[in-house]
Amino acid sequence: MTDTIRNRIREIIAEQAMLDVEQVTDDATPADLGIDSLGLVDSIFALEEEFDITIPFNANEPEKSEFDISSIGQIISAVEKLVAAKA
Amino acid sequence: MNAKKTKTEKSGAAKGRTEKIGPVAAPVMHKPRSGARRVVITGMGTVNALGLDVKTTLEAFREGRCGITQLDFRDVDRLAIQIGAQIHDWQPESWFNRQQILLYDKFTQFTLLAAKEAVEQSGLEFHGELGLCSGVVLGTAGGGLNTWDENYRVVYEEGKNRVHPFVVPKLMNNAAASHVSMEFGLRGPAFTVATACASSNHAMGQAFHMVRSGASRVMLTGGSEAMLCFGGVKAWEGLRVMSRDACRPFSANRNGMVQGEGAGVFVFEDYDHARARGADILAEVVGFAMSSDAQDIVMPSAQGAERAITGAMRDAGLNPDQLGYINAHGTGTAANDKTECAAVAHAFGHHADRLMMSSTKSMHGHIIGGTGAVELLACVMALRDGIIAPTINYEEPDPECALDVVPNEAREKKVDAVLSNAFAFGGLNAVIALRRA
Numbered sequence: 001m002t003d004t005i006r007n008r009i010r011e012i013i014a015e016q017a018m019l020d021v022e023q024v025t026d027d028a029t030p031a032d033l034g035i036d037s038l039g040l041v042d043s044i045f046a047l048e049e050e051f052d053i054t055i056p057f058n059a060n061e062p063e064k065s066e067f068d069i070s071s072i073g074q075i076i077s078a079v080e081k082l083v084a085a086k087a
Numbered sequence: 088m089n090a091k092k093t094k095t096e097k098s099g100a101a102k103g104r105t106e107k108i109g110p111v112a113a114p115v116m117h118k119p120r121s122g123a124r125r126v127v128i129t130g131m132g133t134v135n136a137l138g139l140d141v142k143t144t145l146e147a148f149r150e151g152r153c154g155i156t157q158l159d160f161r162d163v164d165r166l167a168i169q170i171g172a173q174i175h176d177w178q179p180e181s182w183f184n185r186q187q188i189l190l191y192d193k194f195t196q197f198t199l200l201a202a203k204e205a206v207e208q209s210g211l212e213f214h215g216e217l218g219l220c221s222g223v224v225l226g227t228a229g230g231g232l233n234t235w236d237e238n239y240r241v242v243y244e245e246g247k248n249r250v251h252p253f254v255v256p257k258l259m260n261n262a263a264a265s266h267v268s269m270e271f272g273l274r275g276p277a278f279t280v281a282t283a284c285a286s287s288n289h290a291m292g293q294a295f296h297m298v299r300s301g302a303s304r305v306m307l308t309g310g311s312e313a314m315l316c317f318g319g320v321k322a323w324e325g326l327r328v329m330s331r332d333a334c335r336p337f338s339a340n341r342n343g344m345v346q347g348e349g350a351g352v353f354v355f356e357d358y359d360h361a362r363a364r365g366a367d368i369l370a371e372v373v374g375f376a377m378s379s380d381a382q383d384i385v386m387p388s389a390q391g392a393e394r395a396i397t398g399a400m401r402d403a404g405l406n407p408d409q410l411g412y413i414n415a416h417g418t419g420t421a422a423n424d425k426t427e428c429a430a431v432a433h434a435f436g437h438h439a440d441r442l443m444m445s446s447t448k449s450m451h452g453h454i455i456g457g458t459g460a461v462e463l464l465a466c467v468m469a470l471r472d473g474i475i476a477p478t479i480n481y482e483e484p485d486p487e488c489a490l491d492v493v494p495n496e497a498r499e500k501k502v503d504a505v506l507s508n509a510f511a512f513g514g515l516n517a518v519i520a521l522r523r524a
Contacts, residue, residue: 037422038385041327054167059327060343060421 005051005083009076012050016043026073033072040069047075053082125358126298126372127524128467130211132204134197135349135451135461136172140204144461145468147450148476149497154451155334155345162317168329172347172452173315190253191266192231193313197350197457198263199270202307206271209354210366211305213272222275222303223267224293225352226286226310228456229319230279231258236318267307267352275303284416285511286310286456287351291463292375292517294355304357309460311350320346326385328420334453336417336446337424337492339483344418347452351460368524370467373504374403380514387423387510392416392430395516399506400434403520407435410442410520411502412469414462415492416510417446417478418453425487427508432490443500445478445493459509463519466505470523473501 007021014021017033024033030040037059044055044067055078057067068074133140136154137147147154154172163169179188179196191199202223213221234257238250256262261279268277276297280290287310294308314320323329323346330343361368376398380391400407416427424446432439447465454461465476474497481494504522511517 036386041325044327045325057327058330058342060330060341064342 005080006076008050009047009079010072012046013043013072013075016046024072026071026076028072030069030072047079051079051083053079053086055079055082123299124301126295126355127358127361128353128369128372128521129356129361129366130205130207130209130354131352131369131464131467132201132208133349133351133461133464134174134200135351135454136174136347137451139174139200141464144451144464148447148465148468149474151477151479151496152450153479154347158315158320160316166317166320166324168320168324168331170330170332170345171315171320172345172450172454174348189251190257192234192257192262193348194227194229194231194233194311194350195257195263195266197313197348198225198311198352199266201309201311201350201352202267202270205307205352205354209356210364211354211356213305217304218272218274220275220303221273221305222297223264223273223277223307224280224290224297225264225267225308226280226282226288226290226456226459227260227263227312228281228283228286229312229314230260231262232314232319233316234258236316239318263311271307273307281456282515282517283511283513284418284453284455284458285509285515285517286459288459288507288509288517288519289377289515291353291355291372291459291519292377295372295375295519298355298357304360306355307352308355309350309352309457309463311457311460312455313348314455315346315348330419333480334419334449335480335482336415336419336449336478337428337485337488337490338481339485341419341421341424344420344448345452347448347454347458349451349454349461350457351464353460353463370470370524371522372519373522374399374401374405374520375518376402377515377517380516382514384514385512387426388514389426389429389433391514391516392427392508392510393434395518396430396434396506396508399518399520403504403522405504405520405522407438409504410435410438410506411500412466412475412505413442413444414465414476414505414507415444415446416508417448419446419448423510425485427510428488428490439490443475443491443493443498445476447476449479459507459517459519463507463521466507466521469502469505470521473499475500475502
């Protein structure tokens with residue numbers, strides 16, 4: 001289950017970044033993958049739609065957001081938590 | 088005969104403009120370039136969350152009063168954003184009859200009320216020839232957005248297959264400009280400008296150009312927005328740039344913009360015409376410039392903003408050290424405020440430290456396509472009354488916004504010339520310069 005979620009998140013981010021899934025590594029930041037501010041907001045929307053969750057993210061204060069976007073690994077674990085909280 | 092006269096005036100203005108291109112010349116106070124006409128403001132009106140007229144709005148500016156409250160409209164409980172500078176208890180029946188309400192979206196209602204106040208103050212009547220050489224140019228981003236929202240609900244949510252016959256004339260972006268032209272008999276140029284958050288500055292710039300060139304003798308100008316409805320706020324939520332608690336421009340703890348609604352309308356008039364009839368001149372419009380970032384659909388560029396700021400000063404024949412106040416775009420987003428401060432700091436050099444720059448959006452919210460018009464009221468107040476409207480909700484200094492933002496309290500200070508900034512999504516910048524009459 002968790003692997004499925006993890007893979008799906010990486011697929012969504014890969015699609016946004018126009019990269020292969022293998023290139024979306026846990027230690028990469030969105031910026032490393034060439035995802036700009038609009039791309040980030042678009043990715044978050046895609047994740048919300050995919051998992052039917054609400055991601056608390058304000059583009060004005062990403063560092064203060066409860067949703068950690070500092071790396072792909074952090075994004076994955078934050079989404080996993082939100083999905084688990086929903087269940 | 089009139090046509091001939093107009094033609095001569097136009098060619099004179101064009102000649103004047105050509106001569107002005109080049110490096111910043113020494114300031115030419117009180118003297119227009121040869122051939123160009125001076126443009127003055129002889130009336131102003133507004134409707135916004137701070138008040139339904141200019142007097143109440145300026146009082147709110149002086150008191151640093153905040154018009155941002157809990158939003159109240161249908162389905163608001165389904166929104167993540169619950170605050171806005173909404174005009175509560177808006178009752179169109181107080182101002183318009185049933186037939187008019189059927190045709191006027193809220194953005195048109197706001198505009199007409201503001202226009203009425205402005206025209207009354209100017210004392211103008213557009214009979215005969217004056218009506219033929221007067222017009223209206225207004226800004227709006229969303230036009231009749233409430234009408235779209237209500238009628239989509241009817242067909243999609245309620246499943247009805249019939250809408251009211253006036254939906255199209257009510258929602259079209261030029262509806263407000265057209266109704267203003269009809270209300271006052273303005274039979275010259277009439278149109279609407281849509282450049283998102285810079286719409287009314289772009290509109291006022293066009294009005295300024297038309298009076299300066301002699302194409303029009305009087306232009307009603309400004310803009311309006313009525314986007315505070317479920318669909319309007321839901322759309323903005325998507326971008327994740329909205330604050331959930333307050334609009335705090337330039338403050339280090341700012342966390343986004345807050346939407347407002349309303350209108351601002353001004354009478355821009357040929358100086359000679361205003362003077363000949365003994366009108367009370369509120370301020371002079373002396374310069375305008377626009378630029379495009381040509382870079383990003385939402386992220387602002389300091390270079391683009393700076394080019395509009397320096398362009399407006401050059402157009403006005405003003406040196407940086409003659410400017411005392413800037414009404415900032417100041418949205419309260421992380422990106423705008425630091426970019427705008429960088430642009431101003433670079434454009435003004437050492438004089439940036441002696442300038443005052445405030446964002447009145449902290450009080451009336453971001454009125455999107457009408458915001459520049461409502462903000463120009465603060466510019467006129469600065470010039471006419473020597474009172475600088477504050478940036479309220481300012482709590483923590485931000486090293487990236489290290490200018491005098493007139494925090495929290497209005498200030499008494501005489502200023503001779505001011506700018507009003509507007510920097511829109513899409514990278515479209517428009518800056519207008521006014522001088523004391």
